Amino acid sequence: xxxxxxxxxxxxxxxxxxxxxxxxxxxxxxxxxxxxxxxxxxxxxxxxxxxxxxxxxxxxxxxxxxxxxxxxxxxxxxxxxxxxxxxxxxxxxxxxxxxxxxxxxxxxxxxxxxxxxxxxxxxxxxxxxxxxxxxxxxxxxxxxxxxxxxxxxxxxxxxxxxxxxxxxxxxxxxxxxxxxxxxxxxxxxxxxxxxxxxxxxxxxxxxxxxxxxxxxxxxxxxxxxxxxxxxxxxxxxxxxxxxxxxxxxxxxxxxxxxxxxxxxxxxxxxxxxxxxxxxxxxxxxxxxxxxxxxxxxxxxxxxxxxxxxxxxxxxxxxxxxxxxxxxxxxxxxxxxxx
Amino acid sequence: xxxxxxxxxxxxxxxxxxxxxxxxxxxxxxxxxxxxxxxxxxxxxxxxxxxxxxxxxxxxxxxxxxxxxxxxxxxxxxxxxxxxxxxxxxxxxxxxxxxxxxxxxxxxxxxxxxxxxxxxxxxxxxxxxxxxxxxxxxxxxxxxxxxxxxxxxxxxxxxxxxxxxxxxxxxxxxxxxxxxxxxxxxxxxxxxxxxxxxxxxxxxxxxxxxxxxxxxxxxxxxxxxxxxxxxxxxxxxxxxxxxxxxxxxxxxxxxxxxxxxxxxxxxxxxxxxxxxxxxxxxxxxxxxxxxxxxxxxxxxxxxxxxxxxxxxxxxxxxxxxxxxxxxxxxxxxxxxxx
Numbered sequence: 001x002x003x004x005x006x007x008x009x010x011x012x013x014x015x016x017x018x019x020x021x022x023x024x025x026x027x028x029x030x031x032x033x034x035x036x037x038x039x040x041x042x043x044x045x046x047x048x049x050x051x052x053x054x055x056x057x058x059x060x061x062x063x064x065x066x067x068x069x070x071x072x073x074x075x076x077x078x079x080x081x082x083x084x085x086x087x088x089x090x091x092x093x094x095x096x097x098x099x100x101x102x103x104x105x106x107x108x109x110x111x112x113x114x115x116x117x118x119x120x121x122x123x124x125x126x127x128x129x130x131x132x133x134x135x136x137x138x139x140x141x142x143x144x145x146x147x148x149x150x151x152x153x154x155x156x157x158x159x160x161x162x163x164x165x166x167x168x169x170x171x172x173x174x175x176x177x178x179x180x181x182x183x184x185x186x187x188x189x190x191x192x193x194x195x196x197x198x199x200x201x202x203x204x205x206x207x208x209x210x211x212x213x214x215x216x217x218x219x220x221x222x223x224x225x226x227x228x229x230x231x232x233x234x235x236x237x238x239x240x241x242x243x244x245x246x247x248x249x250x251x252x253x254x255x256x257x258x259x260x261x262x263x264x265x266x267x268x269x270x271x272x273x274x275x276x277x278x279x280x281x282x283x284x285x286x287x288x289x290x291x292x293x294x295x296x297x298x299x300x301x302x303x304x305x306x307x308x309x310x311x312x313x314x315x316x317x318x319x320x321x322x323x324x325x326x327x328x329x330x331x332x333x334x335x336x337x338x
Numbered sequence: 339x340x341x342x343x344x345x346x347x348x349x350x351x352x353x354x355x356x357x358x359x360x361x362x363x364x365x366x367x368x369x370x371x372x373x374x375x376x377x378x379x380x381x382x383x384x385x386x387x388x389x390x391x392x393x394x395x396x397x398x399x400x401x402x403x404x405x406x407x408x409x410x411x412x413x414x415x416x417x418x419x420x421x422x423x424x425x426x427x428x429x430x431x432x433x434x435x436x437x438x439x440x441x442x443x444x445x446x447x448x449x450x451x452x453x454x455x456x457x458x459x460x461x462x463x464x465x466x467x468x469x470x471x472x473x474x475x476x477x478x479x480x481x482x483x484x485x486x487x488x489x490x491x492x493x494x495x496x497x498x499x500x501x502x503x504x505x506x507x508x509x510x511x512x513x514x515x516x517x518x519x520x521x522x523x524x525x526x527x528x529x530x531x532x533x534x535x536x537x538x539x540x541x542x543x544x545x546x547x548x549x550x551x552x553x554x555x556x557x558x559x560x561x562x563x564x565x566x567x568x569x570x571x572x573x574x575x576x577x578x579x580x581x582x583x584x585x586x587x588x589x590x591x592x593x594x595x596x597x598x599x600x601x602x603x604x605x606x607x608x609x610x611x612x613x614x615x616x617x618x619x620x621x622x623x624x625x626x627x628x629x630x631x632x633x634x635x636x637x638x639x640x641x642x643x644x645x646x647x648x649x650x651x652x653x654x655x656x657x658x659x660x661x662x663x664x665x666x667x668x669x670x671x672x673x674x675x676x
Contacts, residue, residue: 070415071409071415071418071434072412072415072416072419072617073415074410077408077409077410077411077415078410080409080436081410081438084436084438093435093447093450094435094436095433095434095435096409096433096434096435096436097431097432097433097434098418098422098432098434100419100422109431112431117455253617253618253621256618256621257620257621260620260621278618279410279591280591280594280616280618280622282595282598283591283594283595283598283622283623284618284621284622284623285621285622285623285624285625286623287623
């Protein structure tokens with residue numbers, strides 16, 4: 001039996017080829033009734049799409065870009081693995097761009113991608129990013145952008161995050177239930193929504209337990225480890241905090257290093273909890289209590305939204321706001337009670 | 339004073355524009371005498387090149403590719419940072435491709451890059467790579483390839499490695515001087531030259547100390563952590579090794595996890611040393627003795643060779659064989675003597 005092609009299918013249905021094509025790939029801009037009519041006839045006549053032609057029409061480069069602040073960090077490494085697993089299922093390449101927390105670099109990458117080198121972009125913004133015009137420009141060129149972890153606050157952005165506020169509140173409360181009263185927060189840049197949310201959860205937990213806020217216990221850690229190390233040493237020696245909630249894994253590592261250098265014992269003198277996907281968290285001395293994000297799943301989810309947008313199952317202009325849950329894993333760095 | 343342009347310069351010297359251009363950028367295919375003549379006149383007439391034109395002529399994409407097995411590993415993350423620092427100095431972009439130790443993926447990336455999407459390629463081959471035709475094809479298209487860490491053994495390859503054989507011999511000897519006699523080696527795939535060298539150094543150290551080789555103590559760890567964990571548990575429980583030399587950081591992490599699960603204490607029952615750039619090596623319980631590679635410098639060196647090739651300071655066909663030194667950092671995981 002000779003197979004019908006899309007042109008014949010369209011003629012029989014008295015529809016345009018474009019409409020039939022969109023209906024067959026479940027596009028949002030075709031009515032449900034039309035889709036059903038097309039799919040029914042296509043199935044009856046044993047229509048099979050030419051996969052090569054349809055992919056060429058839809059995607060020019062078969063490539064997506066991932067822009068992240070760094071990769072010397074298990075969270076992003078795992079998220080990228082999640083993204084790649086979805087890209088592979090879609091036979092797409094993944095290009096990785098590292099901003100090293102530099103806003104200028106992020107803007108340069110976005111300009112570079114305007115040329116159509118990729119079909120879509122996944123981004124976790126740098127700590128220095130203060131506006132999103134460079135990423136909006138991509139969307140205006142029909143290159144969809146999906147944010148993950150460090151996201152745009154724009155109402156119409158597509159974004160995947162974890163429950164940062166609630167997790168931070170939980171982390172801080174965990175220290176409070178262990179008897180900590182002078183809890184420091186090693187915070188991410190407040191330019192980012194993630195930084196605000198993690199600090200917000202910390203402040204909420206203090207309020208929940210009627211503990212007054214001491215601004216000198218909130219340290220905004222940038223990207224400079226030496227400066228951080230000095231601030232954290234100062235915190236341990238002079239601010240006499242008894243608990244530390246680190247918003248990022250590397251601040252916890254610096255805390256461990258400083259405690260070791262200053263002969264301050266964890267958890268006897270100070271308890272430590274951190275957002276972390278560190279593979280060695282359970283092997284540290286002492287094992288580190290963590291808020292562990294579902295990094296691989298965040299990557300998969302973000303990539304799925306991007307591919308659904310590329311395949312027109314999601315309208316490019318529609319917002320998405322997916323929030324995945326993190327897990328508090330209690331280990332020895334917060335053990336014992338005062 | 340009106341500035342001279344390259345056409346006028348060439349006319350005055352009675353040379354072609356191409357020759358003058360090459361001489362000005364210190365190309366290897368122009369004689370020293372000609373170079374001096376060109377540079378002298380250019381300086382005297384205050385010639386300044388048009389940077390935009392010359393970059394367009396020399397490099398089409400201003401982009402280099404980095405192909406690595408993985409990034410959830412501090413070694414590659416640091417090496418990439420080194421590469422990026424050099425790329426930035428040259429105003430180039432860096433695209434990162436992850437093979438996840440998959441030879442087919444590596445070949446696919448190489449095919450993809452044949453289109454001229456990048457000007458040059460830095461590669462650390464996958465553990466499954468058995469031939470280099472896919473990378474040779476790039477060189478035949480005038481896209482230079484520089485290998486780092488896991489390199490091609492071809493005589494004419496440009497490669498940067500560390501002293502893997504000597505470091506492995508040193509690591510194994512270190513365990514022997516601590517009294518270990520049944521030393522296991524957690525090895526990388528022997529398809530790779532790095533895997534052969536690290537095993538070679540291990541065997542040499544055993545020979546140096548007249549310790550017979552026991553093949554059951556050599557475990558080839560692939561990319562599958564669960565399988566590795568079982569092999570390492572078997573090694574600890576039934577092969578009764580008293581020392582473990584891990585060729586890769588992640589095998590050491592699995593060793594720590596298995597020792598913890600099986601209640602085997604490091605270093606009292608088994609001593610452990612590993613190639614590792616793990617940031618938390620000194621914070622582990624116990625702190626891990628490591629062979630630490632100059633990962634950032636390896637990246638910088640590899641990128642410098644690539645840019646020197648792109649800028650025709652190094653002939654594309656000339657081999658390079660740079661070997662950097664690694665460092666043995668002694669910590670508690672090998673402390674005490676039997």
